[in-house]
Amino acid sequence: MQHEKDSVAGAPSPRRRWLAWLGRLRRDTRGASLIEQVLIMAVAVVGMVGFSRFGSELHEQLDHEAQHVRGRGAPGSELSLGALASSYQPELPSRGTASGARPAPGSGRATSAASSTPSGAATAPNGSAATNGTATAPNGTATAPNGSAAPRGAASATPNGSAAPNGAATASNGAATATAPNASAAVPNRAAAAGAAALPSASSSGGGPSGTPGASAGGVPPRSSRPDLECGDSGRYQADLGANSRSRNAPRVPEGSDLERDHIPQGHSLRVRAGQLLDAEITRRVQAQMAERCRDLTPEEEARIVSAVVQETAAAVSQRMNAMVENRGFTVALPHPFHEQGRTHSNASLAASEAGDLAAAARADMQHYLDILDDEVRRGSISAECAGLLRKVFAERAAVSKAQYDAELQKIMLTHLQKKSGTLNTSLKKQFEQEAKCQ
Amino acid sequence: MPMTANIPHSHDNAALPSADQLLSLLGEPARGARVTPVLERLGMKPDFSQSWSVAVAAPRHGVSLRFGSALERSEGSALGADPGPIVVCTFFYAPGHEGHRGYGSLLPFGLDFGCSRARARELLGAPFWSSIRHQSDRWNFEGRYLCLDFARDESSIRLVTVGLPWRVHS
Numbered sequence: 001m002q003h004e005k006d007s008v009a010g011a012p013s014p015r016r017r018w019l020a021w022l023g024r025l026r027r028d029t030r031g032a033s034l035i036e037q038v039l040i041m042a043v044a045v046v047g048m049v050g051f052s053r054f055g056s057e058l059h060e061q062l063d064h065e066a067q068h069v070r071g072r073g074a075p076g077s078e079l080s081l082g083a084l085a086s087s088y089q090p091e092l093p094s095r096g097t098a099s100g101a102r103p104a105p106g107s108g109r110a111t112s113a114a115s116s117t118p119s120g121a122a123t124a125p126n127g128s129a130a131t132n133g134t135a136t137a138p139n140g141t142a143t144a145p146n147g148s149a150a151p152r153g154a155a156s157a158t159p160n161g162s163a164a165p166n167g168a169a170t171a172s173n174g175a176a177t178a179t180a181p182n183a184s185a186a187v188p189n190r191a192a193a194a195g196a197a198a199l200p201s202a203s204s205s206g207g208g209p210s211g212t213p214g215a216s217a218g219g220v221p222p223r224s225s226r227p228d229l230e231c232g233d234s235g236r237y238q239a240d241l242g243a244n245s246r247s248r249n250a251p252r253v254p255e256g257s258d259l260e261r262d263h264i265p266q267g268h269s270l271r272v273r274a275g276q277l278l279d280a281e282i283t284r285r286v287q288a289q290m291a292e293r294c295r296d297l298t299p300e301e302e303a304r305i306v307s308a309v310v311q312e313t314a315a316a317v318s319q320r321m322n323a324m325v326e327n328r329g330f331t332v333a334l335p336h337p338f339h340e341q342g343r344t345h346s347n348a349s350l351a352a353s354e355a356g357d358l359a360a361a362a363r364a365d366m367q368h369y370l371d372i373l374d375d376e377v378r379r380g381s382i383s384a385e386c387a388g389l390l391r392k393v394f395a396e397r398a399a400v401s402k403a404q405y406d407a408e409l410q411k412i413m414l415t416h417l418q419k420k421s422g423t424l425n426t427s428l429k430k431q432f433e434q435e436a437k438c439q
Numbered sequence: 440m441p442m443t444a445n446i447p448h449s450h451d452n453a454a455l456p457s458a459d460q461l462l463s464l465l466g467e468p469a470r471g472a473r474v475t476p477v478l479e480r481l482g483m484k485p486d487f488s489q490s491w492s493v494a495v496a497a498p499r500h501g502v503s504l505r506f507g508s509a510l511e512r513s514e515g516s517a518l519g520a521d522p523g524p525i526v527v528c529t530f531f532y533a534p535g536h537e538g539h540r541g542y543g544s545l546l547p548f549g550l551d552f553g554c555s556r557a558r559a560r561e562l563l564g565a566p567f568w569s570s571i572r573h574q575s576d577r578w579n580f581e582g583r584y585l586c587l588d589f590a591r592d593e594s595s596i597r598l599v600t601v602g603l604p605w606r607v608h609s
Contacts (some may be wrong), residue, residue: 291492296528296586296602299494299503300537436573436588 044179199407200400228254229261229333231382232389234397237261238327258336263329265361266344273358274325274409278317281410282310282419282424289428294438305431305438312427313420320415325409330362332393337381343368358405361436366394445531455500458547465583467512467601468522478504491524503530505602507532512603514582528602530543531568536565536597546584556593579604 004072012020014380060365227242237243238344242250253259263270275346288311297305334342343365344350373387417424432438456477467474472501478485481497485506496503505528510525512527533552535542549562556574560566563585568575574589588598 287490287492293492296496297504297607298505298530298537298598298600298601299496302494436570436575 019235040089047073059255069274200404226252228251228252229257230257231259231333231335231386232393234332234393237263237329237331238266241331241333243331244323245328248279259333260336261331261340262334262339263326263331263344264365265354265358266348266351266365267326267329268330268348269344269355269361270325270360270409271322272351272355274321274413275314275318275407276355277406277410278314278321278413278417279310281413282313285424286310286428289432290438293432294435297435297437301435301437304434308431309424309427313417313424314317316412316420316423319415320419321413324412324416328408328412332390334387334390335382338369340375341372341376341381359400359402362405363398366397370394443582446482455544456480456502456543457544458531458542461502461504462547462550462583464504464526465529465601466512466576467526469524469526471522474526485524491584493524494528496537496539498532498537498539501534501539503532504528505530511606511607514603528600531599531601533595533597542599546596547601550587550596552596552601554596556587556589559589559596 226242226248233241233251235241238245239250242252243261276391283306286306287302290297290305294305339345351360354364369390373382373390377384377387459460460477464474464477469478469487473516478495481502481504483495483497483504485493485495485504487493487506492505492507494503495507504526506524507527509522509525513523520523529589530544531546532539548553554562556576558577563578567579568577569575574591574593575586575588576589577584579585582604584600584602586598586600586602588600589595590597
């Protein structure tokens, strides 16, 4: 007998007693609901504390924003605008006027004359943001001697060592003057760099001449501020030019600016072409299925099945596909008075006829802009600097072929068709069930 | 408006090949000397760039032809080396069906479009196959199949299909 054996062997060992206690505990159901309640309460308390903390942080952040609006310094920085006022240079070029004017020639941003490195330092080809090596940084950091603006962007470098407002870096010789308001010299670079990634990629511009997208000479922009869109910026409608985007890094049209984002070729043509490719792909798949499952259909029966399936499936696919096509479309930022002179402005009638060759349509759009560019600069609807940027961007985009446009749209189309393959199969099944000659 | 108002009219009845002529094209290469002139007469231009399985219609004449691969048909091996797309099927349409003017010459097997389903069965015997859901009967003759699609009330024929039987895959 076990009991006798235990008593003979003496008291059970502590390990046995421990295991026995654990076994009892496992079987014990008393107090289960109490433990559940304690757990629920604990989670609730943690949640409350978390939300409370989130709320106070948000409040604090908003306070900083409000102070910034009142001119009491940028959020997240010790620097006050008042402290910078003493070193303010009135001749410092201003950015993005109402007509999209950029800084005067010779004082262009890092995009045109300088380049932005992946590490975020803005470098000027001919010297540098800090030629004399005497740049000062308001936050006390020293700038690189070879003219690279300090990566942590609060630094601003001028030849005479004075600080520029808002972290703008300037170079004296005019060959390269880099201004980086909000500490983001890479803002314009997203244009050139992102232009390569826009629909479709221009093979000639891998990464663009002026830097890496997202690289910031001034470091990470403050959380709450989105960089300003500037005339001549180019790239994907959403990811690079910030349309339909809620990303805090996405550029936005500055308040009071008349900048507009213009698809080249026009967005409607892109959508029409994507629709054509979608119809062709669905037709191909339906025909393949008919060859498998149907016997000797008349041309009319065949057309009826194809048409019904295409209609049903395309309707399901188009909405989201069109949104992506538009968001990935190549776009340039233009001032409204110039944009409205565009070939396709408020003219959707060209879309269908031009969808067949998007490269030709884009070239025609760009050529039209180039033709009127000088006149419009004289009229003041666009700045000379922006005009120069457009010439460069258009030259790059002219290399994109019809096949490249189609390939990019095909990729988007297939992604969305794949998501709706269930609709396609259901529609096929329905049509085949109605047809005596199909299984 | 009459139901046939939008149906195209044939301008040249002399262009209309007889049923025998059309049936003799079954199994013939689409680009062969016998088929090409008939296609021209009917104004048909099949496009084989994407696939050999192509159907073309001549609504003015009430006729359609289907082309396909010889390898899919039971006669395929008898045709020797792969001849490319061949005529695999001929369709004769009743007036107004699928927007066709209607085939204006004599139908094969002594049929006419006014023939009812019952009358067709009397004439041709019991069908090899009948559709449960559709008004459609099928007969197999030597080296050809005949399929008749009837109107809903089975009082008339809407479509006569004569084609090469499909190869049965083992």
